[in-house]
Amino acid sequence: MPSSVVQFPVPAARALQAGRLLIPAKLRDARKVARLSQTELADRIGVSRQAVSAYERGDKSPEPTTFEKIADVLKQPVPFFTAADGAVFGASTTKFFRKFGPETMRRNDACDVLGEWFVQTAKYLDGFVNYPNPSIFETEPSQASARYSIDEINDIALNLRKQWGLGPGPISNVLALLESKGIVVCRYEMEGENVEAFSFWSGPRPFIFMASEKEAGVRLRYDLAHELGHLILHRWIERTELEDKANLKAVEAEADKFAGAFLLPSTSFPNEIYTTRLDAFLPLKERWKVSIQAMVYRCKDLDIINDDQALNLYKQISFRKWRKKEPLDDPRRIPIEQPRLLKRAIELVLESGRKHPDEILNELHLNPAWIETFCALPAGSLRAARPQPLEGPTLK
Numbered sequence: 001m002p003s004s005v006v007q008f009p010v011p012a013a014r015a016l017q018a019g020r021l022l023i024p025a026k027l028r029d030a031r032k033v034a035r036l037s038q039t040e041l042a043d044r045i046g047v048s049r050q051a052v053s054a055y056e057r058g059d060k061s062p063e064p065t066t067f068e069k070i071a072d073v074l075k076q077p078v079p080f081f082t083a084a085d086g087a088v089f090g091a092s093t094t095k096f097f098r099k100f101g102p103e104t105m106r107r108n109d110a111c112d113v114l115g116e117w118f119v120q121t122a123k124y125l126d127g128f129v130n131y132p133n134p135s136i137f138e139t140e141p142s143q144a145s146a147r148y149s150i151d152e153i154n155d156i157a158l159n160l161r162k163q164w165g166l167g168p169g170p171i172s173n174v175l176a177l178l179e180s181k182g183i184v185v186c187r188y189e190m191e192g193e194n195v196e197a198f199s200f201w202s203g204p205r206p207f208i209f210m211a212s213e214k215e216a217g218v219r220l221r222y223d224l225a226h227e228l229g230h231l232i233l234h235r236w237i238e239r240t241e242l243e244d245k246a247n248l249k250a251v252e253a254e255a256d257k258f259a260g261a262f263l264l265p266s267t268s269f270p271n272e273i274y275t276t277r278l279d280a281f282l283p284l285k286e287r288w289k290v291s292i293q294a295m296v297y298r299c300k301d302l303d304i305i306n307d308d309q310a311l312n313l314y315k316q317i318s319f320r321k322w323r324k325k326e327p328l329d330d331p332r333r334i335p336i337e338q339p340r341l342l343k344r345a346i347e348l349v350l351e352s353g354r355k356h357p358d359e360i361l362n363e364l365h366l367n368p369a370w371i372e373t374f375c376a377l378p379a380g381s382l383r384a385a386r387p388q389p390l391e392g393p394t395l396k
Contacts, residue, residue: 022067022081024058029116030074030081031056032109045069080365086120090203094239096230097198098252107190111198114188115209117366119202121374122184124364125345128354132341134182134206135164136228138235148233148254150301156232157261168268170288174221175337178228183208185224185339186374199227206231210339216329217336218291222259224337229258260298263290273304278316282327289334292326293317342375357382 031041038052045052045066054060055070062070071078095115097108122131139156141148148156164181171177175185187210199208208227210220233254242248272284276299281292288295293314300310317323328334349355361368361382368382 021061022055022070023084024056026081026083026085027070027074028056029113030070030076032106032113033117034074035106035110036074041070041073044073075369076367077361077365079362080367083365085116086364087123088116088119088202089123089126089205090201092116092119093201093235094237094242095198095200096227096234096242096251096255098196098248111190111209111211114370115198115200115207117370118184118186118209118374119205119207121364121366121371122205122207122342123202124360125342125349125375128349129345131184131205131345132180132182134204136160136181136183136206136232137163138232140236141233147250148257150257153229153233153254153257154261154266157258158265158267160232160262161265168265171221171263173337174224174263175339178208178224179339179341182206183228183231184341185210186342186376187211187339188373197223197227199230201231201235215331215336216291216326217331217334218285218289218294218326218329220336221289222263222291222294225259225262226255228262229255233258256297257301260290260294260301264288264295264298266302269298270302270304273299276305276309276313278313278320285326285328286333292322339376343377346371346375346377 031038034041036044038056039049042049042052046069047062047066051060051062055062067078067081071081092115095108095112097104097111137160142152143149164177166177179185183206185208190211197208197210199206201207208224208231210223230251234251237251242251269288272287274280278292281295284290284295285292290298296305296310296313296317299305300307305313317326346360349360350357355363360371364371369379371377372379372382
């Protein structure tokens, strides 16, 4: 988690004296991102749990010294707690976490808040630059069961590739493609957390938050395609539906099938499968930039191999210890793709002189480490030398 805290010239004592009281929802959000309970936060700032509860209800305001401790423990500048939330593009849809339940509640709550901070950062920059217009459609299943068939998913993926002007071959850079189609992406590796990614819409703007510690480019590309599947297939789904394990499993399977269909089209990929020997997938992995395990899964979806053949291949993968690390996973062979849209946007704003870094920090009210994370900037760059100009969106 970003840890550096910028000290704005607004101490807690002056903020309280000026009538700028702590906003309860902002305290709750910062606490959730820190993944602390009320009791844990109370212990760290030297008050009772009841006092923290009262702060979060708005029944009581903390003393200046306590306020300063809150800002220090939760790693946010004091203005974060006294300023209203930044603007967003619109109402957020369901965030597609891959697991729900008591064991993931804190993590999902933290991701919910991070997603909103990410949107606020993107919306702030939207006031200065022109992002690509979103160019993705949404669908609903035709079946009464509200589930997509594999044929439907294949057709949807082919239609999207056609709409985006993609040929039948491999996609050279999935992340750059998604950003060019108006999807805002960021990467924040949540150390020690088993969360791959999540996606959602904010009004008309789609977002993907990559949260996994990926060491292989093919896995990140697949995760991106999986989240693209959620954005297209499942915009209409409510969170309560995902809290049902059976529904969540079905929805995740559909997103997996879409990822395979998008990355490995049904009209071209099958023509390159000439044998089911495991080693034959190695050159295909290098060409299509898709993991061997995902290709086996796709071959099964396309009825190129049957269940027994797929099981045999998965056993061979386990025997060779390829479950977690496959051949060609070295980033020097298949690079790990990086987001650039927000980085280009913020660097354009700075290079044009429209905003000084200090102005951005004061107007967003976030710990600068989070802004740097959302915008794929080097740590400390908002308080250091000015970034070099890059090609990017045009100023408004």
